[in-house]
Each structure stands twice: as C-alpha cells, then as structure tokens.
Amino acid sequence: MRIIVQKAKCQGHARCSAQAPDVFKLDDEGYILPGDIEVAEGEQRLASRGAQSCPERALELDRTPAARG
C-alpha cells in the first residue's frame, strides 16, 4: 500500500502521526515531510487509520496493484 501525500494541503494537525508515528514523519514545525509513503505490510492498518484521520484530506490511500509492489 502507498499513501499519496498532498503536502500543500497539510496544516500540521498531526493526527496521522499520532496514530502511526513510524509511518508519518513530521518536520520541526509539525507538518508532514514531502513525498509519498510506501507502507510496510505490518503497518497498513495503523497507516490507513492515520490517513483517514486527516481533517484536511491531505492523505490518500493508494491500494492499486502497482502500489502494492
């Protein structure tokens, strides 16, 4: 699974990293680091919970076969 990060939409709620700190890394201001995130097998549940908590809808789950690879 891959998470598409729309960095410009991030407003630093940090709800994602509160639920999955190892998946969602923040900068010194508390905003998400740029770049899409490849999620490891064991972290998918927490990662999707984190992504689905974003009030700005800045994080999108990509479950297409290519993204699983």
Next chain:
Amino acid sequence: MAANPVPDHVPPEMVRDFSLFTSPGMAPTPNGDPHAAVACVHAGPPIFYSPCNTRDGRGTWVITRATDQRRVLQDAESFSSHRSIFASALGEKWPMIPLELDPPAHGVFRSLLNPLLSPKRVTELEPAIRERAIMLIKRIAASGTSCDVMKDFAFPFAVNIFLRFLGLPDHRLDTFVGWAKDLLHGDDVRRPAAARTIVAFIDELAAMRCKEPVDDFMTFIVQTQVEGRQLTDEEVRGIGVLIFVAGLDTVAAAIGFDLAYLARNLKDQELLRSEPDRIALAAEELLRAYPTVQITRVATKDIDFEGAPIRKGDYVSCATMIANRDPAEFESPNTVDLAREGNRHAAFGYGPHRCLGSHLARREIVIGLEEWLARIPAFRIKKGTAPINYGGHVFGIENLILDWS
C-alpha cells in the same frame, strides 16, 4: 442584541431564523445541550443567511457541511480572517497574529511560532503538565467527595499550564481568568475595559522582557527576527494578545464538557478508567462532539457559493460544532462513540489557521482525563445541581459539580 437589516443581495428565501447567540439552547441553560441544538441545521440547505450571528449582532452566512467549511477555511485568499476582532473592541484596527493575518504574511509568522507549539515541543512540556494535574486532583480528592470542576480543576489546570508557557506568574491566575471572562462574555463596558487591560499588560510585559530577557515565550518574541528584521511593537502585541486570549478558557471548557459527559455516561467512564490507553482516541471523539469555537471569515470578493450570492465584505461563519455534527462527514454524528475511527473532526478548524495551540490543548485534555480517572472513583453530577451550558462565540460550561460519595 438588535439584528442589522438583511442586505439587499441576500435572497429572502435564504434567510433563516438561526443564531449561535440567540437560538433556543444558546443562552446559559441548566442541563442544556447547545451542541445538540445546533445540529438541527443539517436538515436544511448547505448554506443560509443568519441575520444576527456575531456578538455585535451582525449577519453572517452559515456553512453547514463539513466539506464546504473545509473549502472555505482552506481558501484564505477568498475568505480572509482579518477582522481585528480584539482591536475593534478598542476602536482600533490591528491584527492578532497569526490568526488575523492572511497569506503570505501569515506563513512567515506561522513558521516562526509553529516550532514552539509542535507535537515534539509539547511532549517536552508533558511532565510539567502532568505534575500540575496530579497536584490539583490530589488536593480535590483529599478535601472531600465533591467539587466544582471548573473552579477547582479545569481553570487552575489549563490556565496555569498556559501561563507557565507564556512565562507569567501563577499567583495572578484569578486576575487573568477574570480578564478573559470579561473579554469573552462581558457587556459593552466590561469588554473594552478588559481589552484595554490586556493590551497594557502585554505591552508592559514585552517592555520588561526587552530590558531583562529571561527564558520564556515573550522574550523569544521580542528578540526574534522575521525576514531579517525585529518585530514591530504592534506585531509583538498582536502575538502576545492572541496567545493570551486563545489559551485562557478553551481548554478548560473542553475538560468541563468531557467530564460532564463521563459523569452522565458511567459505562464509558468505567471503560476509560479501566483501559486508559483508550483515552487519547476518546478525547478526539469528545473534541468532535463538544467543540467550543465558531470561526468567522470575511469574503474578499464576490463568490457564488452553492447557490448563495456571497458578496465582498460578507461574513461567513464556519462553526466547528456544526461541521462536527454533519451526517455526511460522520456516521451517527449525534452519538458519542469513544472508539470512533477516521475521525476528521474540525474542533481546531481547517486550513492554514488550524489552531496553533492544538497540540498543547489536546495533550492537556488527555493528561487531565488520565489523572482524573486514575484518582477519582465513579463520579456523577451532584444530585440537586445542574451544570449550566451556553452557546455563543465560545461554547462553555459552568457550575459543573461532581460527586463521588
């Protein structure tokens, strides 16, 4: 408060008899539920016009869907937050910073202040927050089996943490809370008087920290630079005043609403007491169900929004308590589900002005609940008493008397 006449460009069929200030359930009411009272708007259109929906009786458009509020609040170019809401009480016009600045100036100050209130920084403050909570709750537990939560715990807890953050002495806590109460809930005489007192206090504090720097927030503000220059006196004041008023009663109100909910729902109370790992997620659900703030923006241009002719200068209200009860965004929005997942609540707003203090606020709420549940046995609303809830500019609760005898 007298409503202004409805502007000519507002179609009469878009006007509704609804107001966060004057609708049924908004005035201070024993056992009232102002949050449930506003949830009625979702049966209606996505946007309507309320002729009297600010403290000074101005009309606003009201956005009812979470997705539309997100759209408005993310678009700071079309919907400005510069209203000089504090300065206007003094007949002046300067922005609270960063809240009342628009991009790009907003981003400069936001980047300056973000690291001071980031999740990482707040984690460093955690031991002090916990120590304060434990001290207050131990005192309450030792002195009986009942207390006034707001007076004995929520205010002395939240305000102390925040004063410590600002670098202010605790012994004036009651004075500061009094100023904030007058400012937020006072009449036409008390409100400007409180505003004047707070400005004088912040100016004096800034002057003192210029002369004798210490390791605190105001010293940082008077010494720091943006774009290669020091901050002007007005900027220092704008930041100081915002931090002062924003932190004074919102966290206390949230803790009050949360403990009132748990006092009335003993199963949920026992669940969190026996499984404290659930508290962090539960606190988010309680922030969703009982948020405190109405966010107002000013249109910077004419916009047709979901069929509504918003015109330049119109006020647009994005009430967090309305977004958070939107059935299109939240399943069973009027049910508190402490294990709710995918909770995209708007308690701290959307967009670039997302509450700067949100991480400190939620940490205080979580720690407050953790330590309270660990030290106070099964509690209820004391028989013969009724908490008083109110709506308005900032929703709140008073006279929350809990009993665990």
